[in-house]
Amino acid sequence: MPGEFVEDCSNPILSRLCHFWRGGVLREKWFKRRCYLHFDAPISYLKAKQLVEDPKKVACWSFFPLLHVTLDSKKIVRAEDNSLKFKEKKRDIYYAAHSDSHIYSYYSNILCDKYEILINMNELNNNIIGFRKLKNNDGKGKCNIHFAQQAFQDIIGMAPCSVLCFDIKGFFDNLDHFILKKAWSFVLEKDKLPCDHYNIFKSLIKFSYVERKDIFKRFTITKKSIKNKDRICSISEFRDIVRKEKYISKYSCKYGIPQGTPISGVLSNIYMLDFDINLKKIANKYQAIYYRYCDDIILICKPSDELFFKNIISLLIYGMKLEISKSKTIVRHFRINKEVFCDKPIQYLGFMFDGQRTYIRSSSYIRFLNKMKRGVSLARQTARKYNRIKITKDIKIRNIYRKKLYSRYSYLGKRNFISYAMKAAKIMNDNTIKKQVKPLWKKLLYRISCADEHIL
DSSP: OOOBBBTTTTTTTTTGGGEEETEEOOOOTOOOOOOOSSSOOOOOHHHHHHHHOHHHHHHHHOOEEEEEEEEEEEEEEEESSSEEEEEEEEEEEOOOOHHHHHHHHHHHHHHHHHHHHHHHHHOTTTBBBBTTBBBBBSSOOOHHHHHEEEHHHHHHOOEEEEEEEEBTTTTTOOOOOOHHHHHHHHTTOSSSSOHHHHHHHHHHHHEEEHHHHHHHHTTOOTTTTTOOSSSSHHHHHIIIITTTOOOOOOOSSBBBBOOOTTTHHHHHHHHHHHHHHHHHHHHHHHHHHEEEEETTEEEEEEOOOOOHHHHHHHHHHHHHTOOGGGOOOOOEEEEESEEEEEEOEETTTEEESSSOOEEEEEEEEHHHHHHHHHHHHHHHHHHHHHHHHHHTTTTTOOOOOOOHHHHHHSOEEEEEESHHHHHHEEEEEEOHHHHTTTTHHHHHHHHHHHHHHHHO
């Protein structure tokens, strides 16, 4: 029936699809309606299907400039004196136009299927965990909690052992175009890229982009007006204003691809395929275990092999024309004294582990706490604004609205930091995480109570 979710895991072909009916049309998993504003309007599934399934159309398709947004975030890091300090972190994100994103998503799907075959052939299924949909034995999807738990269990199983953590410097920004093209062709089992794939490749290595804040300002697009628009501007306005007034910038480096497109994740995995195959062979030979999550690499080995793996990973990364971030390279030694212990906990995928306990890293806890404070403060300001209007009309004032605050910052919410922490505590079977987040409920109530006292 229309609108009903359908899933049939017994059929291997249908299981690869996202089965749901809307208006009597079965949509495949590559199709996703995106809500952001761009130079083109969203298109229907049928129109998208006609576009992406025609290689000739894709081969001569003219891609719109990407929308560039710089995400500023404050990262909490621990200094040498063990104190926590704020460090600014900037990420360049690029959004593709609606039609373009469907092309990227469709071809990402093609590459994913072929990549998975190579992954299984080289027994890498458990080693590469980023930008892949992995499932547990019960059929449910895995997340960072499961990946971290597996790594921590491996550490316990291999103790005494050394754990090496590496981070690739500027990963997406430094992918070599020649290596990427070669790896892309290898995955497709072709000597060179077909015309449709080559056009997509070209759109990513020589992409053009527009600063979102500048173009929104030019067309007077605000948070209120954005709801009434389906695109930034018309085609004629794009030609006469965006192009002629030189809002378009071009990326012309010999390395790097935009981060944020639907195909960027799988391309980063394809790029690292040679690295993964070689490191897997060496790790097996020396009875070591390694995992790679995008640009984060963790390797568990015998203490006697620590220096060897530090050198070999550096060499392999260098061979991919990439560089290891020395400041983010971490080595931890896990020993056995009745129980497994480590002098200093290891950090992996948002969790800390000392051999006995697993807990959420303090920086994530503090970041959530600050977010909660800002949320309550904003709720108080909103209530104060409306209460002042009520006073003039002789209407009874009310306290701040609690429903949204409870949903975002307490255990009553279904998808927030605390619900994630409780899920982690359950999966990892560790009450340490529960003890970490338990005081947050009282902190929230205290903040709300203080806000009510200063409602005017």
